[in-house]
Amino acid sequence: MKTLVLADVHSNLEALTAVIEDAISNGPIESVWCLGDVVGYGPDPSACIAVLRSIQALIIAGNHDLGVVGAIPLLDFNEYAAAACQWNGERLSEQEVQFLSGLPMIIEIEGFTLAHGSPRDPAWEYLISPELAIANLSHFTTKYCIVGHSHLPLLFRFRDRRRVKCQMSLLKHGEGVALAGERMIINPGAVGQPRDGDPRAAYAIYDSEEKTITHYRVRYDYQTTQEKIRRAGLPEPLAERLEHGR
Secondary structure, eight states: OEEEEEOOOTTOHHHHHHHHHHHHHTSOOOEEEEOSOOSSSSSOHHHHHHHHHHTTOEEOOOHHHHHHTTSSOGGGSOHHHHHHHHHHHHTOOHHHHHHHHTOOSEEEETTEEEESSOSSSTTTOOOOSHHHHHHHGGGOOSSEEEOOSSOOOEEEEEEEESEEEEEEEEOOTTOEEEOSSSOEEEOOOOSSSOOSSOOSEEEEEEETTTTEEEEEEEOOOHHHHHHHHHHHTOOHHHHHHHHHTO
16 A cells, blocks of 8 residues: 655645645555645645645644644744745635644554654654654654654664664655664655755655655646745745755
């Protein structure tokens, strides 16, 4: 069975649509796991919520989802993120607000722990170093953990030889990770706002039969998203960064 694993959609409908279409082109998808931040930054919050609900995605809460519905103060965000959260929130229906408000922070499923930031701090912690990854090992009991939030497609492998060691690497398009032996934390990268210098939308496919997770990138029409951001009056850097993946 194949599961589409995605994170950080950020109201980018063009990227989300491209990811879903590309994933399906690689074979039937039985389920979808979304690691939070469905909304924020981008121009299509309602449409992205609708798409994910229509495919019955399993979704956890991200910090932007919480910010948009008022569960996290906007003062906790930088000025661009706060402005986008406010704009997104003003365009959601009461039902959409209730839906985002009810999302869980952490889910355990099929031997994986799913969290947005980290198991230790699901809303805010960025797992971007081996030291931070090691510090999170005691905060989840499953063999594998999948996170988002950093917008970077990262793999952390742990080896315990008297003292835990962690190897961190940046995942590349088409790279498959065999799920055997060591514990791991995996980040599929961002759908709606990549930050690794590659503007293509990122996602992963978990194959439960082959016991692998494979990282993928797909081009999408970011110019259309940029135009929507500008028409909405959202901060210009949110449009510009899509072209550069930064």
